[in-house]
Amino acid sequence: MFTLSAAETQAFALSLQVAGLSAACNLPLAIALSYALTRGRFPGRRMLDAVVHLPLVLPPVAVGYVLLVLFGNRGPIGHWLFSHFGIQLVFTRAGAALATAVMSLPLMVRAMRISLDNVDPGLEAAARTLGAGPLDRFLNITLPLMSPGILAGVVTAFAAGLGEFGAVITFVSNIPGETRTLPLALYTALQTPDGDAAAARLALLSIALGIGGLLLSEYLARSIGKWLGR
């Protein structure tokens, strides 16, 4: 039963690719956002907070639709990207990664904020009196101390990214080999007569990935905790 068909392997590889790309692109953005939202004092902070967290409460299909409007070939951003750089996002795996990134960004930011809230600003103040400038403090004190949250955020966002369905199928459709990720393949299998076995295989694969990811993050969190002297 556990030999995957070529199409299923392809969907699996594509899922890893899309989730990996979206997590990698989100990482610096999420670090900057979590820092700004936790430590920053600027007008519009609450608004920014709301916008970042919007995908958590919106139907994923709505997010996909908004992306389609903005990044579609005739959308304001999509048109600009295509005419200046020849980049097309709709119906491509880069587009799938974008949809996944938008959906998983709030998860990543949340995990990092929890961690950042636990970093004593007094340590940053101490570093300051010892002669460390802003970037120095951030790189040598804040960033290492919030690393458990960064790790948790990346793992959560990656795992959620593997399973992103609604926003992806709305924005980039369900194209085999290009945008048909694991959940889309699973959905397709369910729609196909005699697709039960394939659906079961894909579901099991998703479960295995989830458990593997959780165990890995647990292990990494422990090693980081030890390294941080907790």
Place this chain on the structure above:
Amino acid sequence: MLALSIRKMRGSFRLDAAITLQKPGVIALFGPSGCGKSTLIHCLTGLETPDEGRIELNGETFFDSQLGIDMPAERRGVGCVFQDSRLFPHFTVRGNLTFGAARTQRPAYIAFDDMVELLDLRALLERRPNRLSGGEKQRVAIGRALLSQPRLLLLDEPLASLDHARRGEVLPYLETLRDRLAIPIVYVSHQFDEVLRLATDLVLMRDGSILAQGELSELSLSPALRSMIGMDLVGAVVNAHLLGVDPDTDIARLSVGQGELKVAHKGLAAHGALRVQLLARDIIVATAQPAQLSVRNCLAGRISKIGSEQPGSDLISIDIGGETILARITAAATQDLQLHIGMRVWALIKSVSIQGHSFAAPAPPPRFIATE
């Protein structure tokens, strides 16, 4: 060296303070919680900004509201030791110690090895802060601050989070630093016994303003201090010199003013200038030279002042020849003995009541010189 004059409003709280320190030594900021000590020192470090005023150290302006100068904290070179130590948990003790050293532009006047030696940190170097006791953490924090080669060391209630035994563990190190550093130390505390032991100068703060400042021995006589520490702890702090120790009885003889005191030698430094606090409540006033008493210490002097501090009790200032001591007696006794200013009296002091500690020994060890 240090000149500070700042004002800052925070909500309904107003800080309006000016302090100066001209020589190396320990200037203690003493006052109850909420008196503005923390705001004041945060303004000094640059972690907070005053509304207006001026802060200057060794001729360099840290802050000047009129000239629009506000030097960032990381460039001020004010070494800080915080109450909660604030060691970086992801570095070893060694990593913490070298953090500031690696970032300073100032010439080094304390070497890593000397500091490790001075604070007994050798055995701790490879440990993480989570494996240190409270006292050890504070020693590391002190070393870390000093290795950034600061121009001023600021100790913000460094012993407040420690229990009595741990405090006793750290205090001697602070005394050593006071006697060996050539930079000014600002020591913030609300524990008068720490102040008594460490400070050379005292600044009394209450409700955001400074009540009095000056040398400790001078301020020990001030009514402002009395109102803060309560009558039971009132006592003149006088300078004393060790004259000799009787090897048989282990009793030390100290010269104080024109007189002489005998105290238990235990706990006193082996040699040097001492500072002794004589609690006002422990002093008995006699109008004739006493004889046949068990009290060992008797200082002759003249009454310089009679003050009524509380109903029913008087505080008598007695000039014992260059030093003034305080005695608290009942108002009835003042009446009966017909005490008056200029009257010759004898102050009887139980030797056990003397608290002393060495201070600025006559042949001091070489100080670490801050090269400016």
